Amino acid sequence: MRRLPRLPLLLLAATCAACEAHAGDDPYFEELPQVLSASRMPQALNEAPGAVTVIDRELIAATGYRDLARLLRLVPGMQVGQERGHAQWVTYHGLSNDFPTEMQVLIDGRSVITPSAFGGVDWSALPLTLDEIDRIEVVRGTNASGFGANAFLGVINIITRDSAEDQGTRVTVRAGDDRLADAEARWSGGSGPLTLRMNAASRHDQGFRGLHDTLNRETLALRGDLQVSPQDAVLLRIAATDARRGEGYADSVFGNNAPRTTDSRDHTLHLQWQHTPGADSEWLVNYYRNHERIRDAWFASAPPFFPAVPLDRNRSSMRDDLEVQHRLAPHDDLHFVWGAEARRDEVDAPFLFYDGNPDPQNLFRLFGNVEWRVRETLSFNAGGAQEKYSGAPSTFSPRLFANWQASPTDTLRAGYARAYRQQIPFELFGDIRAIDPASGAVLVRPFLPNPDLGQTRIDSLELGYLGRFPSLHMTLDVRLFSERIRDFIVRVPQPDPTPAPLLSSFLGSTRYENLDSPVMVRGLEYQLVAQPRVGTELRLAHTLLAPRSHQSAIEDRSAPYTASLSWLQDWAPGWKSMLSVLRIGSLAGGDGYVPRFRYLSRPYTTVDANLSHTTRVGRHDVQFALTALNLGPRHQEIADRTEQAASGGTKPVNRANRIVYATATFGFD
Structure with missing residues (x-):
């Protein structure tokens, strides 16, 4: 068992006590963003029930990143790694399996957690470009009362920009190491009640060196915003x-x-009416x-007897979702939001479900x-959600928070929340059988179904502090938490089924079970943002x-620490830079199963840097940028444990490498 290091809580208390009574006259004191994702109601950050990190457009642009998931490395508690260039493993506090599903991920309120077999988020295939994003709100803590069972550990809410913003045309080209070549274009226009924006992007690279890791x-x-009347808008x-x-x-x-x-092909249609x-x-x-x-x-092949055995992970899914929400305030001191949701998921994956696809999965939620x-100076937030999934008992997920404004610059919060993790079709019904096409014999059966699998439950307690120090132009957000998870799901070896597969001695059977x-x-996690002087910003996230x-082996799924330190500098005129140092401890990264084999990727430190220059050429805005990722020695982030075991388990088989690329962006009014 890993032990939490002793923490400087006395120093934290002293910091809280150092507030300034008349800080309200300082403009920095007012700069607290409004967030929507903590309770589904607009709230100032210091009034939100829980810890929230906001990544805005300026920070996204400053990083120079071309991957959405890489941005999340700057958020306290997030554990992010790559098994290869295009395979992102993203979760909060680790623990997850190979396809993390414990964070609800939304785009404009639309869940992008895939119902297809394994679950999780396919970060490199999301139908979204970074240019569309206005901000990302990350709720660091259980929030199933607001966003359902997938908000088991928290919420990543990606909010896109209104199409009326930044009208005109913008073209971006990018080139760099490993045949990296990107092109993006955005057009936004219209007037009066209807505005439109279209984004198109093409991305190509070779991924990690030494691997078959291409991405094309x-x-x-296309987004359209229609103001039907002063009270009605359609997205x-x-x-x-x-x-x-x-x-x-x-x-x-x-x-x-x-x-x-x-x-892989991913399509979405999203229609929203706001009254x-x-x-x-x-x-x-x-x-x-x-x-x-x-x-x-x-x-696959096992020569000389089984020269060509067909395998596949072909799968498709369809999700239809309808949600109604009503927000009201009967009194200045009393605000409500309530709603209902109905969802239907269908999965088609014949090879993964030998006895036939699972029945459509339905969700009903209040x-x-x-x-x-x-x-x-004192407010309470109370919420809850009643959910019913196909084949599972109805569950209730409550949440209660108290926020105390101890001073104009200091907020203390305390809360409790419960959530139930949504069951994944593959965990319940997955049954894979590799069959020799010549003889019809079952060669291996690595997964067996377990339709009696119970839903995992979490009970989360947290204490938090949000402090603002105007004289230092600094904000400190601290979260101290305890999470108790029951019926945790693990992959367990099973006796060979009857009749035993021919190659069961090489690869036995397993199934998912609840831990007893x-x-x-x-x-403890904290986030510190400071502006020690004009044009300089420092951001520290540590967990x-x-x-x-x-x-x-379950403890190995969580890195004991993560940290990021970023320095953003506006050099003027037109020059900006960002330098980030990222550190993460040893991490297994999922539950990839190989009998009697355990493997941990070693701790590593890496550095990212971006330098940009913006100017005008005639009537056009032009920006040039140079970005470098993974500066320093090559390192492994998430291992493929089957491959690692086959290689002897000592030398990493999939190390991340340095990537350098240049970007040019041209704006046309």
Whole structure:
């Protein structure tokens, strides 16, 4: 068991006590963003029920990143790694399996957690471009009362810009190491009640060196905003991504993960109606359809007897979702939001479900939240959600928070929340059988179904502090937490089924089961943002974790610490830079199963840098940027444990490498 280091809480208390009574006259004191994702109601950051990190457009641009998931490395508690250039493993506090589903991920309120077999988020195939994003709100803590079971540990809410903003045309080209070549274009226009924006992007690279790791992706997105009346507005967003990716390893055992090229297509239609009859009343109706299709097939072999065995992870899914939300404020000190959601998921993956695709999965949910300001300095937030999934018992997820404004610059918060993790179809019904096409014999059966699998439950307690220090132009956000997880899901070896597969001695059977003892995660995380002088910003995010379980392999799924330190500088005129140092402890990264084999990627430190210059050429804005990622020695982030075991388990088989690229952006009015 890992132990949490002793923490400088006395120093924290002293910092809290150092507030300034008359800080309200300082402009910096007012600079607290409004957030929507903590309770589904607009709230100042110091009034939100829980810790929230906001990544705005300026920070996104300053990083020079071309990957959405890489931005999340700057958020306290987030654990992000790459098994290869296009395969992102993103979770909060670790613990997750190979396809993390414990964070609800939304785009304009639309969930992008895929229902297709394994679950999770396909970060490199999302139908979204970074140029569309206005801000990202990351709720660091359980929030199922607001956003359902996938908000088991928190919420990543990606909010896109209104199409009326930044009208005109913008073109970006990018080139760099490993045949990196990107092109993006955006047009936004219209006037009066209707405005439109279209984004198109093409991305190409070779990924990690030494791997079959190509990525070729095209994305097209259209957003329209129609102001029907002073009280009514309609949003329509249609987007699609087509991605072709290199997968596999040339020396995988029996070719069970042979090199191949997969094709994935992701389409979405999102329609939203907003009705605002008054300043303190709003109705929202959201409907969306997500369609995902992945083609991933190859041949394995066990010569000389089984020369060509077909394998595939082909899968497709369809999700239809309808949600109604009503926000109202019957009194200045009392605010409500309530709503209902209905969802239907369909999955088609014949090879992954040998006995037939699972029945469509339906979700029905009622949710609500109330904010009661007892006095000017004290408020309570209480919420809950009642959910019913197909084949699972109905569950209730409550949440209660108290916020105390101890002074004009200091906020203390305390809260409790419960959530139930949504069950994944593959964990319940997955049944894979590799069959010799010549004889019809079952060679291996690595996954067995477990339809009796119970829902995982978390009970989370947290204490928080948000302090603002105007004389230092500094904000400090601290979260101290204890998370108790029951019925945690693990992959467990099973006796060979009858009749036993021919190659069961090489690869036995497993299935997902609930752990019979709780998993505890305790820790501290904090975020510090300082502006020591004009044009300079420093951002520090640091997390210390102490996971505890009677199975040490589960503890290995969480890195004991993560940290990022970023220096942003506006050099003027037109020159800007950002330098980030990223550090993460040892991490297993999922539950990839190989009998009697454990592997941890070693701790590593890496550095990212971006330098940009913006000027005008005639009537046009022009920006040039030079970006470098993974400066320093090559390192491994997330291992493919099957491949790692086959190589002897000592030398990393998939190390991340340095990437340098140049970007040019041209704006046309």
